[in-house]
Amino acid sequence: MIIFIVLEIMVTLLIITGLDKEIARFQVVSMLTGTGFTTKESELILRHPVRRKIGVFLILFGAFSLAVIISSMSNILAESFRIKQLSITTGVLALILLVVKYPGFSRRMSARYEDHLQKEFELHELPIQEVLYLEEGDLITAVEIFDDSEYLGHKVCDVFESEEDINLLFLHRGDIKIRGKRWDCEVQEGDILYLYGSKEAIEKKFAKELERLQEITIDEKNAAAL
Incomplete structure (x- = not known):
């Protein structure tokens, strides 16, 4: 008791x-x-x-x-x-x-x-939920660009529309994290977009990429279980 x-x-x-x-x-x-x-x-x-x-x-x-x-x-x-x-x-x-x-x-x-x-506590010591005031409908996620993505070859600034509730925090390309000039970059295969915004908007816009990532994750788990 x-x-x-x-x-x-x-x-x-x-x-x-x-x-x-x-x-x-x-x-x-x-x-x-x-x-x-x-x-x-x-x-x-x-x-x-x-x-x-x-x-x-x-x-x-x-x-x-x-x-x-x-x-x-x-x-x-x-x-x-x-x-x-x-x-x-x-x-x-x-x-x-x-x-x-x-x-x-x-x-x-x-x-x-x-x-x-x-x-x-300093800002960097706080959990990200406290820093960004995340609510139930918010999401922070990483979206990887694959070879079949519709955004390949597009400028990052053209991928996102101004009225969308999605913020690109930075672009991860290889060993480089691009922040300041991220909007001028051309989307390439293997790029990882770190996003913050509406969960619904992100999942709708990058449905194909998120689904592909989920399939890869499942395949890796199955392979590890063998």
Whole structure:
């Protein structure tokens, strides 16, 4: 019961920082037990200054305190059956959980958390979601240009229309990242366009390229599984 309450408290704190509920729960269980899998989702913890602190606590709690708590509980129940002390501990943690889950607390902590990030951390230390204020309909992605792309041979400035909600951050060509003169470049096979904007607009405009990239990714996974 105690472990479950601690887990729920940590999940709620991660959600307050902007992490998705399911991702937060998986990462908390992973760090708490030390038995999870390493995924790209873990980067959401590692690249975020506040979440890293929560992660450090969970790892230490899972490695040391969890064993101590289980041992202490066993001794208490075996030697003197001190239900009162155990109930008090559980009650205190349950009270903390109720406070953390209270909507007013979540709103206040979210506001303080955002203010803390702006005051205490440099721009390059912040997760990209915080820097660009990403919302549900926003997307940051890399689109690779293949040999059958309709944009081959076109100038970058002609690929994007002014009314489209798509921003080209930079163009990656070989070992070169082109920023300042990206709009004057002619699109070539192998170019990678780093885009930021409307998820719907990007997926519609580069549907063929994204589909081709997905097929290649699936083929690579199948080949690796052989």
